[in-house]
Amino acid sequence: MTIYFKIILAVLLLTSSFFSCEKDSFVDEDGLLITFRSECFVSNFELLGADFVTVRAAPAIIDTVAQTIDVLVLFGTDLKNVYPQFTLATDCKLDPKITGKMDLSNLSDSKIFTVVSGNRLVRKPYKLIIKYQ
Amino acid sequence: MLYRNFNFFFLVWVLLTSLTACQEEEYILPEPISQLTNDCLKRTIGPSIASLPIEFAYAMAIPKSQGKLVSAQVEASIPGGTGTYLEHRSYYTNSGGVDIPVTVGSPSTAVDNGKSSKVTFTVDTNAVTLRYYYIVPDEAKGQTVSFTFSVNSSDGKTASYKMGPYNISKMSIKKNLTVSNGTNAFISIEDMAIYNATSAAAIPDKVDLVYLYRASPASFTHALVSPSADAAYLPSVTLPTGLKKSTKLRKVFGLQDRNLANLQFGIYVDDIDLTSVDMTDMPNYAIGLRAEAGVWVETADKKYRAYIYINSVNATGSAVLSMLRYTL
Structure with a gap:
């Protein structure tokens, strides 16, 4: 009787070791934590040149209602090689991601950056409007 | 019974070994050097x-x-x-x-x-x-x-x-070259030298950059511009005949090479920096340069890469440059 009990216990232990834990569903496709926050806005914007020094001629004007970012850049700025930097509300993320230098030289075609809220339910597209000094 | 005795002796053996301390090594006086x-x-x-x-x-x-x-x-x-x-x-x-x-x-x-x-x-x-x-x-x-x-x-x-x-590095170095707006303003990477307009006209294929200073717009100031750059970056400049090179430039700030900066700072530019710097899509002008800034340079024929460091600038329209050049 005891032997049977031991065998059953061993089989149970073996089978349970084959089960894996279910994946945590509180992270998004980028592995970032999905929170309860619904705030969704850009709080600051910076534009750096190839030398990582700002190319702005004045602070960027961020309109959170019209969802635009107006930037006046210095004369002669090489917009083919710039690094945009966004400061977002807590837990937000940006789409598309900025992974390195960007080409923003096509001024007639304003680039759209979408801010996604911490709960991943609100998406706000911001239009980046660049003008030369 | 045998099994129990074995367990007991094993336990005693573990206890005894844990009581054994390592012997301390004695310090030996080093032998004084007795020869050359x-x-x-x-x-x-x-x-x-x-x-x-x-x-x-x-x-x-x-x-x-x-x-x-x-x-x-x-x-x-x-x-x-x-x-x-x-x-x-x-x-x-x-x-x-x-x-x-x-x-x-x-x-x-x-x-x-x-x-x-x-x-x-x-x-x-x-x-x-x-x-x-x-x-x-x-x-x-x-x-x-x-x-x-x-x-x-x-x-x-x-x-x-x-x-x-x-x-030994493949780089060449030239320090403290004085450039001035409108006069000694033509830079040759190949010669690692500065020329005036007359000399530059005699060697147009060797002139890679023009130095100029403009107080307005405020972001212009000291600049290194290719002869073939947009006219907006060569305001009121009459180039000597034949100058047409388009040299790629990439601005850098905070890279004060110790050799170029006359033994100040503790940063060095080495061969690998000049070979690995990404010059793709870089412009052919660099404006708004200031003291202790620099530019990576790639000549139009891709024969040379260089790092030009700005040692000092003068608001009257002159600057002192130093450069490291690497032959690709």
């Missing part, structure tokens, strides 16, 4: 660049009972350039931090077709440290160089110390 001996260190850090010195400190000593030092010499695998010598003075540092020389030998002489530098001691000495300055010759670029330091003593003994091999 020597040591060496390289004082220069950073890349070894043609025309710049590599400095060593060579120390040698012999017990008084054995005799005295007679001569010291250094042999380089590639003869050093003009200015290579083994110091005939030994230095000590005074309380103010200043190196004070003490003459111990006759000035070094070049022997073995310039491969070696030799100092013969003129004072009775048992221990001395001599400095050695090896000027990297042009022909050593891209090669390795090694050194053999040796000392002879009065008891007929010789000691030697090998240093290296050290890689």
Whole structure:
């Protein structure tokens, strides 16, 4: 009787070791934590040149209602090689991601950056409007 | 029963081994050096660049009972350039931090077709440290160089110390070139030189950049611009006939190379920096340059890459530049 009990216990232990834990569903496709926050806005914007020094001629004007970012850049700025930097509300993320230098030289075609809220339910597209000094 | 006894003895054995302490090793007095001996260190850090010195400190000593030092010499695998010598003075540092020389030998002489530098001691000495300055010759670029330091003593003994091999950079260096707006404003990377308009007109294929200064707009100030750049970046500039090169430029800030900055700062630009810098899609102008900034440069024919450092600027429209050039 005891032997049977031991065998059953061993089989149970073996089978349970084959089960894996279910994946945590509180992270998004980028592995970032999905929170309860619904705030969704850009709080600051910076534009750096190839030398990582700002190319702005004045602070960027961020309109959170019209969802635009107006930037006046210095004369002669090489917009083919710039690094945009966004400061977002807590837990937000940006789409598309900025992974390195960007080409923003096509001024007639304003680039759209979408801010996604911490709960991943609100998406706000911001239009980046660049003008030369 | 047997099983229980085994467990008991095993437990006792574990307890006993845990009580055993490691024996402490006794300190043994080091043997005093009883013969001619020597040591060496390289004082220069950073890349070894043609025309710049590599400095060593060579120390040698012999017990008084054995005799005295007679001569010291250094042999380089590639003869050093003009200015290579083994110091005939030994230095000590005074309380103010200043190196004070003490003459111990006759000035070094070049022997073995310039491969070696030799100092013969003129004072009775048992221990001395001599400095050695090896000027990297042009022909050593891209090669390795090694050194053999040796000392002879009065008891007929010789000691030697090998240093290296050290890689010699493929870069060339030129420091403190003064450019001025409208006059000496034409820069040749190939020649690593500055020309005026008349000289530039005679060698249009060698002129890669134009220096100019404009107070307005405020972001323009000091600039390096390719002759073929947009006219907006060459305001009121009449280029000498034939100048048409489009040189790529990439602005840098905070890269104060120690060699270019006249031995300030602790950063070095090396061969790998010039070969790995990404010049794709870079513009052919760099405006708004200031002191301690720099630009990576790639010539139109992709034959050279360079790093131009701005040593100083003057608001009247001049600047002092230094450059490192690498042949691709």
